Amino acid sequence: MVYVSLGVAIISELVATSLLRINATSSGFNPLLVLGICVFYCISFYSLGQSLTVIPTGVAYAIWSAVGIVILTVLDRVVYHTQFTWQVYLALGLIVSGVVLLNLYAPSHG
Template identity: 40%
Template structure:
């Protein structure tokens, strides 16, 4: 582990960079817009870098569940706030289940390394 980065800080950065990369993916217009496409690549690269730092101390299953699950929740929120996309009741329930799953993994599971 890099001496300046705590595993959960690294994972948080990985999630935030992934969400930012996904926002630029939306803006890339199927890779036809050069700047958003380039920024998407940079942010996804940073996301994977920080995910690898997190994996030095957090089990893969836990880290990936948090990275993917919280990424989905934040992208859904970003889609609503920035892009005006809406979720129906089933979508909101699904996002709620994802959040519940991440909370259960981190509070009740003995698998999570703290």
Template identity: 35%
Template sequence: MNPALAAYGMLGIAIVCEVIGSTLLQKSYGFTRLMPTIGVAVFYIIAFFCLSQALKTIPLGVAYAIWAGLGIVLTAAVSVVFLRQSLDLAAWIGITMIIGGVLVMNLFSSAAGH
């Protein structure tokens, strides 16, 4: 398998696990509910393990920008769809800018390493 593809796959898994962990963080109510609290720990451990594997191939700045950017976007989407929270126009504009930044970095920057 292509090492870059494997690294981006691990980064994708890391992002999804981080989003799940963050969602469970809210559901833990300040770590007062046992099962969501355990879920937070498990998903964050998986997320950081997968991120560490991705960093073997992807430069830290690029990986972290993708991790943070897509993590914010997906966490916001989960909060709207599953937690029934609302976002205002400024939030949607910011999310659009984050997506644009991740795309510019990956499509046009030589720092992305591909």
């Protein structure tokens, strides 16, 4: 169940950060978008906190941030057609590799 909480935290963070991008590229301050950003970040942090009842903090945070970084980079590429260098893709691979290693060798958790 803690991985469901972590998944909700990741999805909520992705929505909030995507809304940040939309608000930044819109024609001005949009109070509804800002409200959505705040709500989804609150859901994200609450859910992340719930996952910390079982998953070690460093492992949960690494998963949360790494998955967010990778998915948001892919969304930037697909939705906004952002061009990245090979170094960015290498960095993403290293991030994913680091999280996999952290999960393999961190203290066991439920």
